Amino acid sequence: AKQNGAYIIVIDPRETATAKIADLHLKIKPGTDAALANGMLKIIIEEQLTDGAFIRDRAEGFEEVKRHVASLSLEDISAKTGIQIEQIKKAAVKFAREETGMLFTARGVEQQTDGTAAVRNLLNILISTGKIGKFACGYGAVTGQGNGQGAREHGQKADQLPGYRSIENEADRAYIADVWGIKAEDLPGKGVSAYEMMKKVHEGEITGMFLMCSNPVVSSPNAGFVKSALGKLKFFAAVDLFLSETAILADVVLPASSYLEDEGTMTNLEGRVTLREASKPCPGEARHDWQIICDIAKALGKGRYFSYRSAEDVFNELRKASRGGIADYSGITYERLRKEGGILWPCPEEGHPGTQRLFESSFSHPDKKARMCVVPNEPKVKKDVPTEEYPLILTTGRVMSHYLTGVQTRRSAALKARHFESFMEIHPKTAEKYNIGDRVLVRVESKRGSIIVRSKWSEAIRPDTVFVPIHWADSQNVNDLIAETLDPSCSMPGFKVCSVKIRPSVDNFVNKLS
Structure with missing residues (x-):
């Protein structure tokens, strides 16, 4: 992007390799992203750099946001974020005046107790300037793993079903139950987050655990608490390539295949689905994750629901499960991926080329409009701010x-x-x-x-x-x-x-x- 003439603004408390090539680096005080976005919004609105037609036709909530940021002080925001007002203005005006612009975030904004609010406020900036649903505009969440995006779309969260369907929506539950050949009432309700699960272990509500693709003894907050929780389980099974700090605590460790032995699809942040073929057979007793799940299902007497013979079988079920959902994979096949190299969802049928750009004409609300929302400078949950003892x-x-x-x-x-x-x-x-x-x-x-x-x-x-x-x-x-x-x-x-x-x-x- 830099080589193509893009103006790069980086918001980071450190001068990273990316920040070094930036045209403007805002060295923000950690945890104040929502406030910085409010400052930029205030300048964009007061300098009359908003896209009035886009806001009128395609957004709701702008007036409330306008009143909110009008009540805020740039001096206070500057003091809170550690960024000079002149720099905040430079970033806001430059982004708003350009015909095209994109916002990308990674874990820095998201892994905070007001991360959701900060992301919503960055979306407020995009909506107010009309930079979404258009060429070279939009928002991207850069994930930490190659298929971080795809995992969410496949339903690997405790509140989701495949295709971005909700586990709390009755129509979504009925559809997925039909695909899986079970009763809707047999689907569980919304689960808890990974850390909250460890609390339930401590409380004795969870007594057994099957762990894949995770090393919570290292990756969780308050990690000592998590290690203690795992020691309370009556039975703990882990699936891993190595004896990680967590796997070594398990009663049973099942060896899994590595990336060279795996095949399957990956989806990147723009929604492009690609196929990665396996290049090596599994060594020794190692098995693919999907095979391990099928074997356990069989041992539990549920093998008829897990009769897959290949990763492609699993993907074909995903095509059915996601049909009609937000992330619709139903028109994507292994054969097409081998020929075309990558297809953007939603792709509702096999003859469909894939959707090049989301939100060109509508958003995913009943009235088809985007939602702007008021975001306070101060988070609802108090952050772990510096004190005299911990400065x-x-x-x-x-x-x-x-x-x-x-x-x-x-x-x-x-x-x-x-x-x-x-x-x-x-x-x-x-x-x-x-x-x-x-x-x-x-x-x-x-x-x-x-x-x-x-x-x-x-x-x-x-x-x-x-x-x-x-x-x-x-x-x-x-x-x-x-x-x-x-x-x-x-x-x-x-x-x-x-x-x-x-x-x-x-x-x-x-x-x-x-």
């Missing part, structure tokens, strides 16, 4: 050489050589204030616990913020520090904002050796 903001994230909880990448000598241990990125001025040298061991402590990592001086980060990556376990597991507070709308933990205190590690002998 710094900890934010978490990734490094290029590792993946998720590091179960695979920490076993690669080449990748481990780049980052063999965790670290804490800290501004030199902040480091000097707290007597933290460069490349020394540091204790980082929150109200939940503490970890020891190595310091890394960097002027790329805000002075009030420290950064620790997420890929390490045990005494370097940053999620041991994260609060259990969840976003009230979607139950996402607030990984990106945590108040901490820091000090040199008492293990000075190890420091000297290092």
Whole structure:
């Protein structure tokens, strides 16, 4: 995009590789994204840079949002976000005046206790400027895994059914029950989030667990609590490639296939479905995830509902289950994917080319209009803000050489050589204030616990913020520090904002050796 002449605005508390190529970098104070969006909206509206025709014809709620942002002070928003008013204005005016523009977010905005509200406010910016449902416009949530988008569309959430159908909608329940050959009343109700599940284990409501594709001992907030919960289960089975920090606690571990042995579809953030063929057979006793599920279903006496013989069989059922849904895969086949390389959903029939762009003429509300909503600067749920005892903001994230909880990448000598241990990125001025040298061991402590990592001086980060990556376990597991507070709308933990205190590690002998 940069090479094609796009103007790049990056909002991040750190100067990442992406921020370095940006035309404008807003070095935001972690946790204040919703407030920044309000500031930009206020400027866009007051500078009369909105798309009046789009708002009139295709949106609801604009007047309420207009009144709300009019009552806000740019000075207050600047103080809250740590971004100068001139920079906020520059970003707002530039984005609004351009004919085309897109907003992309990753985990930074979403993994907060008001992440839903912040995303809604960014959508307010798109709607107010009419930059949605048009060429080179829109919103994209960049997922953390190759098929993160597809998993949601397939119904792999506790409140969803395939095709973005709702598990609480009676018509959706009846349709899926018919596809699966069961009674609608036999479908469960809405489940709870992953962390709330661990609470139910502690309370004794859940006594058995079957775990796939997850390492919650490392990836969950308040990670020590999660490890304790798993120890209370009467029976715990895990499916994994390796004995992860979680799998090692299981009563039974079933070996799964790796990506080279897997076949199936992946869906990216633009809704493009692609097929990835397997290139190797499964070694030893390893089996595909879908085969393991089928075997367990058979052992439970439900094998007739899981009579698949290939991944393609599962996909063909998904085509039926998603037919007529928002994410309609019914016209997509393996044969078409092999020939065409990728097809955009919704694709309601085999002769359909796929939908190039959503929302060109309507939105998914009964009146076909988009919804704008008032978003306060302050979240409904209080964030883990700095205090006198815990004066710094900890934010978490990734490094290029590792993946998720590091179960695979920490076993690669080449990748481990780049980052063999965790670290804490800290501004030199902040480091000097707290007597933290460069490349020394540091204790980082929150109200939940503490970890020891190595310091890394960097002027790329805000002075009030420290950064620790997420890929390490045990005494370097940053999620041991994260609060259990969840976003009230979607139950996402607030990984990106945590108040901490820091000090040199008492293990000075190890420091000297290092």
